[in-house]
Amino acid sequence: MSIFSKYEGLASALSAVMAGGGRNPFNVVIEKPISSTVGLIEGRETLLFGTNNYLGLSQSPAAIEAAVEAARAYGVGTTGSRIANGTQGLHRQLEERLCAFFRRRHCMVFSTGYQANLGTISALAGKDDYLLLDADSHASIYDGSRLGHAQVIRFRHNDADDLHKRLRRLDGTPGAKLVVVEGIYSMLGDVVPMKEFAAVKRETGAWLLADEAHSVGVMGEHGRGVAEADGVEDDVDFVVGTFSKSLGTVGGYCVSNHEGLDLIRLCSRPYMFTASLPPEVIAATMAALTELENQPELRVRLMDNARRLHAGLQAAGLRTGPQASPVVSVILDDVAVAVAFWNRLLDLGVYVNLSLPPATPDQHPLLRTSVMATHTPEQIDRAVEIFAVVASEMGISRAA
Amino acid sequence: MSETVASVSALIVKTLLANPKVPRDINGSSKIVEDLAFDSLAVMNFVMEIEDTLDVSVPLDRLADIRTIDDLAACIVSLKQAS
Ligand SMILES: Cc1ncc(COP(=O)(O)O)c(C=O)c1O
Numbered sequence: 386m387s388i389f390s391k392y393e394g395l396a397s398a399l400s401a402v403m404a405g406g407g408r409n410p411f412n413v414v415i416e417k418p419i420s421s422t423v424g425l426i427e428g429r430e431t432l433l434f435g436t437n438n439y440l441g442l443s444q445s446p447a448a449i450e451a452a453v454e455a456a457r458a459y460g461v462g463t464t465g466s467r468i469a470n471g472t473q474g475l476h477r478q479l480e481e482r483l484c485a486f487f488r489r490r491h492c493m494v495f496s497t498g499y500q501a502n503l504g505t506i507s508a509l510a511g512k513d514d515y516l517l518l519d520a521d522s523h524a525s526i527y528d529g530s531r532l533g534h535a536q537v538i539r540f541r542h543n544d545a546d547d548l549h550k551r552l553r554r555l556d557g558t559p560g561a562k563l564v565v566v567e568g569i570y571s572m573l574g575d576v577v578p579m580k581e582f583a584a585v586k587r588e589t590g591a592w593l594l595a596d597e598a599h600s601v602g603v604m605g606e607h608g609r610g611v612a613e614a615d616g617v618e619d620d621v622d623f624v625v626g627t628f629s630k631s632l633g634t635v636g637g638y639c640v641s642n643h644e645g646l647d648l649i650r651l652c653s654r655p656y657m658f659t660a661s662l663p664p665e666v667i668a669a670t671m672a673a674l675t676e677l678e679n680q681p682e683l684r685v686r687l688m689d690n691a692r693r694l695h696a697g698l699q700a701a702g703l704r705t706g707p708q709a710s711p712v713v714s715v716i717l718d719d720v721a722v723a724v725a726f727w728n729r730l731l732d733l734g735v736y737v738n739l740s741l742p743p744a745t746p747d748q749h750p751l752l753r754t755s756v757m758a759t760h761t762p763e764q765i766d767r768a769v770e771i772f773a774v775v776a777s778e779m780g781i782s783r784a785a
Numbered sequence: 786m787s788e789t790v791a792s793v794s795a796l797i798v799k800t801l802l803a804n805p806k807v808p809r810d811i812n813g814s815s816k817i818v819e820d821l822a823f824d825s826l827a828v829m830n831f832v833m834e835i836e837d838t839l840d841v842s843v844p845l846d847r848l849a850d851i852r853t854i855d856d857l858a859a860c861i862v863s864l865k866q867a868s
Binding site: 515520530536537538539541551554555742743 | 824825826827829830833840841842843844845846868
């Protein structure tokens, strides 16, 4: 028996997705980015509407310059973990910059956002503690819960009353209760009602961790995310985030006012047992952070673009997520239809993400798009037009 | 609290049968993943419904040891007794 035989179901699901000569949607190659909004795919210039590069900063000239300079000055890698030889002056500087940006006293930088969730959640919630996770949590949050030893309880998505009920059931049990929510949910772009969760947290004495991966640089007057936008930053004990979205690079972090965070450096396996970020990434991230701080107009443009795309897709008769946010997903019913739709969009020059169950809420396939501050109104209108063409070719609209 | 494994198991079967996709011939010894063709997400979602009905939370790690509907019922009864 082959070691891979357990994946026969997966192999046949992939064949079904590629039936009739379709592409492998999980193996698209962007041969070369031409700008933040256009990439070369299959030799053609393609509009990028699925990158998480919300502010377009992956192509920031200032960040590129900073990376080049840092590589020249410090080399291209650290060859070690944060707790051994992998902490350089730049890592400390970035942690201080993030403390200042978030107005929090402590910060840990991780090598990816995935590891930031893994490393904080698994270390914060110990054996006798309880972790309360939103049902639609990102894989990195679920994986963090599996790496740790806490008891894990799911509550209904974005439902603070349901969380309250579950916390009430734990009344009188010893152990800390750590609640984990996301700022903007990555599949449908819906925003957490952070005020409601903050109120439950206050009332029950639970701890609150917010993964603001998709909302930092996007929401809040200064771009600090949903906690800032809702005026409840004091109630959020830990903010986890990533550099791989609005900041355009790679890496993750956790910020907090709790002094104990520094102890986590000595017990968080995803922090301790992997090499630290290379100097050029740190330098580029700091340059991107400066742009994020100095150009609030990027956030205004991003939200204008999000509303334009969300309204355009709805006007084209397509079913979308509930809110205009930088993640705008078209919700379909049938996987085969979603796959054909996605292929046709790429034929016509628009790249979006195809998200399939079980990675999506409610078993619906999604055409997940993400918007950028750097998209022009014309690019958005063009993408909407192509969505409308494909929808009508395929006989799909909400009215139908 | 008067729940027994048999009463909880009957309640789970009743809840499951409300879903038209579930085979009609299930009983307490039906295996949740194999006989019901539930993936891990479907299991978690259906357990949430039962949790609401019985006012109990089943930690995810407890689910790992559960094969049959009766296993789930026994787990819920023991959680209720502990609380
Ligand atoms: C909500 C959420 N958290 C964490 C991550 C992980 O971040 P990264 O891709 O930077 O490792 C992602 C993105 O993949 C995400 O969507």
